[in-house]
Amino acid sequence: MKKKNTLCLAVLIAAALLSPLPGTARTVTLPNDISWVLTSxxxxxxxxxxxxxxxxxxxxxxxxxxxxxxxxxxxxDETIISNVVFQAEQAARGEGYTQEAWNAWCRRMEATALPGAIEFLGEVRELGGKVIVITNRQAPLREVTVQNLEKVGIPFDACLLREGPYRDDRDKTQRRADIEKGTVRNLPLGQRLPPLEILMLAGDQPHDLYKDKSFDEVKDRYGKDLIIIPNPMYGDGMGSTYQVPARRIQRPAAAQPRRDVITWQEAMDRVGETVTVEAEIIGFYDPATRGGAGPVRLNTDRDWDNSLAIIFFNKDGQFGDPARFDGKTVRARGRVQTFRDSVQLRVFGPDAIEIVD
Ligand SMILES: [Mg+2]
Incomplete structure (x- = not known):
């Protein structure tokens, strides 16, 4: 937790440095990859x-x-020491990796030791082995890299940068081969390394561990002589594309929200369905008052021909006096049907219509 707090503090300090007002911290939302490494x-x-x-x-x-x-x-980097603060600062600036920014960060020598790294490398020496750091940091960073490792307490016997005879050794194979043969060049004055058997490798990128092999070919070595440290921020596998068959990414048609109670206008589009309509009755026609037969018609709009009519057959006066609905808001449940050119809601029975207002 100490490291975590240290990192968080470092970001706050960095944010303060980036702030337009001296001493005012600026809170930035970090991308998930950096946030995970920084805080989880x-x-x-x-x-x-x-x-x-x-x-x-x-x-x-x-x-x-x-x-x-x-x-x-x-x-x-990202194997025994952490540069997540550099990543966070670049993200806060809205910038990615640049050689210039990276060199400036390295010169600050603020990379921190990753958990367990010091103990592991201490154990290497305890057991009689040598610790060789192979980094792709380049020549101008030699001194600051060595000093940063020493500053955080990383024990090591040699630090081989991508410099001098190794300036093109991006995949680190040349340096590994020279370690095994005892022909390592470019060591500080007076330092020599005998041929050394490499018992174990640790890295955050596959090229730190092996070359020209597939994952399947080396998978049984992970956790044995190959130690991989996760790095979601850069390197292996970044910027990949993935082709998904179109049929697998089609969104299912959004289900139409069906409200329990709808307006008379909505009911006009629901012919054939059973719905509940809430509407104000602005007039009615009761054929019984004129000695006629047929359904009672409650009108929902003055434009009778183009609005929903709520109808029911008032046999034996079971719906009561239809006049009681006039001017009221009613809620009626029934089936939407068409009759000649009009649309009607045929109410199921006296219990399917009520005055609500
Ligand atoms: Mg690395």
């Missing part, structure tokens, strides 16, 4: 877990090995 216990836990497991495995692998004949090779 899951990330810290996964890294810690990887190194605890590596310690246990190394004890087995180093058994019977003569001290000074073997080594563990580790990448630096």
């Amino acid at each position: 216990d899951t990330y810290l836990g996964v890294v810690q877990q990887a190194y605890l497991n590596a310690i246990n495995r190394l004890r087995v692998l180093a058994e019977g090995k003569k001290p000074g004949t073997w080594c563990v090779v580790v990448d630096a």
Whole structure:
């Protein structure tokens, strides 16, 4: 948790530095990848877990090995030290990676040790092995890189940058081969490395661990002699595309919301359906008052021909006096039907119509 707090603090400080007003922090929402690395216990836990497991495995692998004949090779950035604050600051600026910004960050020497890394590398030495850091940081960053590692307490015997004879060794294979052959060049004056067996490798990118192999070819080595540290912020697998068959991404037709009670205008489009309509009655026609037969008609609009008529057969006066509905708001349930050119709601029975207002 100490690291987490340190990181959060660093971002707040950084935000303050970026703020238009001196001393005023600016809160920025970070992308999920950076946010996860910066703040989640899951990330810290996964890294810690990887190194605890590596310690246990190394004890087995180093058994019977003569001290000074073997080594563990580790990448630096996002493997043993964290530069998430750099990522957060760039995101806060609305910028991505640039060589200039990266160099400026490295010169600050503010990368922090990742959980478990110091303990793991300490164990390497305890067991008689050497720690070789292979990083693709380049020549101008030699001093600050070494100093940053020392500052955070990372134990190491050599730090091989992508510089000098290794300036084109992007996949790190040349440096690994030279370690095994004892032909490492470009070491600081007076330093020599004997041929070393590489017992274990740790990195956040596949090229830190192997080359020209598929995942399936090396999968049984993970957690044994290959230790991978998650890095969702850059590198392996970024910017990928994925082709999904169109039929799998078609959205299902949105279900029409069906309200329980609808307006008479809505009912006009629901011919054949059973609905409940709420409407104000603005007139009615009762054939019984004129000695005629047929249904009582309650009008919902003065334009009788183009509005919904609510109808019922008032046999034996079971609906009561139709005049009681006039000028009132009623709620009626029935089936929408057409009669000649008009649309009607035929009420199911006396219990299916009520005055609500
Ligand atoms: Mg790395």
